[in-house]
Amino acid sequence: MEPMRQSPSPCSSRPSSPRTLPCETLGYVGIDAVLDQLKIKAMKMGFEFNIMVVGQSGLGKSTMVNTLFKSKIWKSTALDLETPIPQTLKLQAVTHIIEEKGVKLKLTVTDTPGFGDQINNDKCWDPILGYINQQYEQYLQEEILITRQRHIPDTRVHCCVYFVPPTGHCLRPLDIEFLQRLSQTVNVVPVIARADSLTIEERESFRRRIQHNLRTHCIEVYPQKCFDEDINDRILNSKIRDRIPFAVVGADREHLVNGRCVLGRKTKWGIVEVENLAHCEFPLLRDLLIRSHLQDLKDVTHNVHYENYRVCRLNESHQLPRGPGWVNLTPTPGGPPATPQTSKLRQQAQDDSEDDEEC
Amino acid sequence: MAVAVGRPSNEELRNLSLSGHVGFDSLPDQLVNKSTSQGFCFNILCVGETGIGKSTLMDTLFNTKFESDPATHNEPGVRLKARSYELQESNVRLKLTIVDTVGFGDQINKDDSYRPIVEYIDAQFEAYLQEELKIRRSLFSYHDSRVHACLYFIAPTGHSLKSLDLVTMKKLDSKVNIIPIIAKADTIAKNELHKFKSKIMSELVSNGVQIYQFPTDEETVAEINATMSVHLPFAVVGSTEEVKIGNKMAKARQYPWGVVQVENESHCDFVKLREMLIRVNMEDLREQTHTRHYELYRRCKLEEMGFEDTDPDSKPFSLQETYEAKRNEFLGELQKKEEEMRQMFVMRVKEKEAELKEAEKELHEKFDLLKRTHQEEKKKVEDKKKELEEEVSNFQKKKAAAQLLQSQAQQSGAQQTKKDKDKKNASFT
Numbered sequence: 001m002e003p004m005r006q007s008p009s010p011c012s013s014r015p016s017s018p019r020t021l022p023c024e025t026l027g028y029v030g031i032d033a034v035l036d037q038l039k040i041k042a043m044k045m046g047f048e049f050n051i052m053v054v055g056q057s058g059l060g061k062s063t064m065v066n067t068l069f070k071s072k073i074w075k076s077t078a079l080d081l082e083t084p085i086p087q088t089l090k091l092q093a094v095t096h097i098i099e100e101k102g103v104k105l106k107l108t109v110t111d112t113p114g115f116g117d118q119i120n121n122d123k124c125w126d127p128i129l130g131y132i133n134q135q136y137e138q139y140l141q142e143e144i145l146i147t148r149q150r151h152i153p154d155t156r157v158h159c160c161v162y163f164v165p166p167t168g169h170c171l172r173p174l175d176i177e178f179l180q181r182l183s184q185t186v187n188v189v190p191v192i193a194r195a196d197s198l199t200i201e202e203r204e205s206f207r208r209r210i211q212h213n214l215r216t217h218c219i220e221v222y223p224q225k226c227f228d229e230d231i232n233d234r235i236l237n238s239k240i241r242d243r244i245p246f247a248v249v250g251a252d253r254e255h256l257v258n259g260r261c262v263l264g265r266k267t268k269w270g271i272v273e274v275e276n277l278a279h280c281e282f283p284l285l286r287d288l289l290i291r292s293h294l295q296d297l298k299d300v301t302h303n304v305h306y307e308n309y310r311v312c313r314l315n316e317s318h319q320l321p322r323g324p325g326w327v328n329l330t331p332t333p334g335g336p337p338a339t340p341q342t343s344k345l346r347q348q349a350q351d352d353s354e355d356d357e358e359c
Numbered sequence: 360m361a362v363a364v365g366r367p368s369n370e371e372l373r374n375l376s377l378s379g380h381v382g383f384d385s386l387p388d389q390l391v392n393k394s395t396s397q398g399f400c401f402n403i404l405c406v407g408e409t410g411i412g413k414s415t416l417m418d419t420l421f422n423t424k425f426e427s428d429p430a431t432h433n434e435p436g437v438r439l440k441a442r443s444y445e446l447q448e449s450n451v452r453l454k455l456t457i458v459d460t461v462g463f464g465d466q467i468n469k470d471d472s473y474r475p476i477v478e479y480i481d482a483q484f485e486a487y488l489q490e491e492l493k494i495r496r497s498l499f500s501y502h503d504s505r506v507h508a509c510l511y512f513i514a515p516t517g518h519s520l521k522s523l524d525l526v527t528m529k530k531l532d533s534k535v536n537i538i539p540i541i542a543k544a545d546t547i548a549k550n551e552l553h554k555f556k557s558k559i560m561s562e563l564v565s566n567g568v569q570i571y572q573f574p575t576d577e578e579t580v581a582e583i584n585a586t587m588s589v590h591l592p593f594a595v596v597g598s599t600e601e602v603k604i605g606n607k608m609a610k611a612r613q614y615p616w617g618v619v620q621v622e623n624e625s626h627c628d629f630v631k632l633r634e635m636l637i638r639v640n641m642e643d644l645r646e647q648t649h650t651r652h653y654e655l656y657r658r659c660k661l662e663e664m665g666f667e668d669t670d671p672d673s674k675p676f677s678l679q680e681t682y683e684a685k686r687n688e689f690l691g692e693l694q695k696k697e698e699e700m701r702q703m704f705v706m707r708v709k710e711k712e713a714e715l716k717e718a719e720k721e722l723h724e725k726f727d728l729l730k731r732t733h734q735e736e737k738k739k740v741e742d743k744k745k746e747l748e749e750e751v752s753n754f755q756k757k758k759a760a761a762q763l764l765q766s767q768a769q770q771s772g773a774q775q776t777k778k779d780k781d782k783k784n785a786s787f788t
Contacts, residue, residue: 029422030638032451034399037642039387040579047386070379096375101384146661150650229396291382295389303499314494 046097046104048154049294050135052186053109054128054178055163056116059193064161064250065109067263067274068286069098072252073109089114089127110157116174125178132157132186136309156306158297159222159289160186163193164245168206171213179219185305187222187297189289190214195247195280196265196272203247210245221245223293227300240288246281249274398452400503401641402483404535405457406476406527407512408464409434411542416510416597417457419610419621420633421446424599425457434462437475441504456504464523473527480506480534484656491657505653507644508571508636509535512542513592517551519558528568534652536571536644538636539563544594544627545612545619552594559592573635574643587635593628596621 053061062074073096093110110131115124135156142152160182164175171179175190182188190210195203214221221244228234251265251274263274273279289297405413409430418425425444441458458479463472483505490501511528513520531537539559541547547555563570570591573584598621602611610621621629636644665685 029420029446029448030633031399031446031448031453031641033638034453034641035391035395035451037639038391038394040577041642041646042387042390044577047383049383068381069375070377070381071375073375098375098377098381098383100377100381103384103386105383105386146658148654286382291385292389294383294386295393299393299499307496311494 043102043104045151046106047294048106048108049298050108050110050155050157050159051289052112052128052132052157052160053163054112054115054160054182055193056165057113059163059165060250061111061161061163061193063252064163064191064193064248065111066252067250067282068289069107071096071098073107074111089124091127091131108155121174124174125181129181129185132160132182133309136306137313139306140310140313154298156301157186158301160188161289162188162190164190164210166192166194166197166206166247168198168202170206170209176213176217176219179214179221180217183219183221185309187224187300187305188219189222189285190245191285192245192247194249196249196267198247207243207245207247222297222300224300227304240284243281243284246285246288248282248285249280250282395450395452397499398454399641400454400456401645402456402458402504402506402508404460404476404480404506404509405512406460406463406509406531407542408514409462411512411514412597413459413510413512413542415599416512416542416595418599419597419629420636421455430459430461432462432465434465436466437462437472439475439479441479454502458506469523472523473530476527477530477534480531481656484534484653485660487653488657488660505648506535507641507648509537510636511537511539513539513559515541515543515546515555515594517547517555519555520562525562525566525568528563528570529566532569533655536647536652537568538571538632539592540628540632541592541594543596545596545614547594556590556592556594571644571647573640580639583634583639587631590628590631593632593635595629595632596627597629 051065053065055061065073073094089112091110091112093108095106095108097104097106099105112128115128118124139152139154139156142148162175162179162182164171179188179190192198192203192206192210198206213219220226223237223240225237225241228237249265249272251263251272253263253266254261255264255266255271256262257264257271257273262271262276265272265274274282277283403417405417407413409432414425414429423444423446425442438461439458440461441456443454443456446453446455460476466472487501487503487505490496490498509531511524511531513524528537528539541552541555541559544552573580573588575581575584596612596619598610598612598619600610600612601608602613602618604611604618604620609623612619612621620626624630
């Protein structure tokens, strides 16, 4: 029962958007100072970003992360003969605070060693999906508390970079399965790893085939077409979508080329410069992830993926037996909780509950 | 499903040094670009008596003519009138909502004047809370109508706050950011103004009214906020008319004895108000509303609905458990009531049955009684009939005997007469 309907004011006490009248100011008021205020507030609070790298071992994930953020986030894993290949998929997360020009960023990188390394890789995406859902669950728990914190710590995975091995043919069944499931829960950016083993033409054809595979299996990778807000976004994002997946090379050693110090991989036949667009597409990946779309990645995670998770969770909560679960708090106090609306939702809820069955 | 994650604890967060330009210093710009495309919402509530200059001040603040007709003094109660406008400056779009209190301070009995205002503010919080609690919600495209700032217009009496002001402000201070201002400040002389201001501030403090504190924790704005707070409450003059001063036009009020310039800092505090409200603290006002006032409302509302975070053993409760418990309780009560009603019904039925049975018995008895009486009567009547018959038969016998006698007598008489006649005849002969 909305109390505002009982309010004594005869005219609408809730202003609705269609009634806004556009007005012109006859002089400078100073409204645009709010942008600076926003910036100051944001810089004071700092930013958070959580990225997950998924791919088989040996594809250069750790090196790529180090190159992206120009620091030793991970020690590059050199394959020891003594360390056994991990039997189960165990996620490792590491958090750092990096600062640039007064902007503080709390970066969390989650690695997935052991992904796709076993002989039987059936359901190897389950731990990853479980981890992602666990972060959503944590955020949901915090958000629904009565006394909640001013700023809820955000550990949700904003971006998942998927490393496709450079076979040159097309996506493997494991890739397709994984991408299908993950693109519905998180922003996925597929990249062609170790692209220095492919020539430019091979890269192009590989890319086209991958794009064709993605279209055939209806896999929506980031930037998703359905979230383009206006024509500018669409133009910008189409250019990006045309080049996905980026063919990248990672390196954390510096070499001297023509008097400049560049990051690159030195081989007998030349030096592959990481930041050279003619050599590989690493700059495109970096620009997408960090310089232009970081905030957008966070927004899509928060407004779309997290909301989807929340809807499923709240809808299925009354089907769970007594235990941790969430309740439909739409304004019918004392009434029975609402039943799930569509069968599609039930299907998705069932998928989620299958994933959570070991909860 | 808890996935085993090797994650160092928070204390091990270390600052990493970058060996090159990564590029995330554009993050604040990315954030700001996002916000500009969405536009900002800002809602101001103006509380003050009719005719104190609320609409004029809004016009002056935002340099626009918001169309509105002045209110009359005949309002039966306090009413809130909200209007939304869209302002654009450079590339910033502002959705401004101005809420006016119509009829405030006009009634003879002002006991309930504050109530519509509090209800309006609560209604906006409630709307936001409902949206937030929905299953399918769209918070990022939600038009935020919560009141971000409340400008309280104090009448320029020169003495002190009115009791209505104190009561209203006390009711509002935990729900909204209050910025008190002295309206029509051109009626107060400078020395009186200083005394008036300190009197107001001391009254507010002694009555425990929490007005909005300009934030002083951020170095860039701390200084300007600190200097401005000293001048609270701001003594403002509003005017939309322009007067030629020197060689330019300025907003001012023209009197026969002089011209009061609105934007002259030595004439009034209008510029300070505009600085504080719009240019420096707009974002902070919005944030305070969301993180302090709204959270307080939300907490109270949810606790009222019966939800708790932890039970006395400090095991975290989930809302589901509380809800289930409440639901079971409710159902149990319903069941109990049902049982009670059923029992009562059964009892009543029994009672009615007993009553009916008794009535039946009575009827039977009556019937028997009647039958008996009837039979008795019948017998009596039969007896009487018999008697009567006897009498009749007696009478008949007597009649028969009498008739016989009579006939005998007649015969003998006839014989006598015949004899007589014969004698006579004989005598004659």
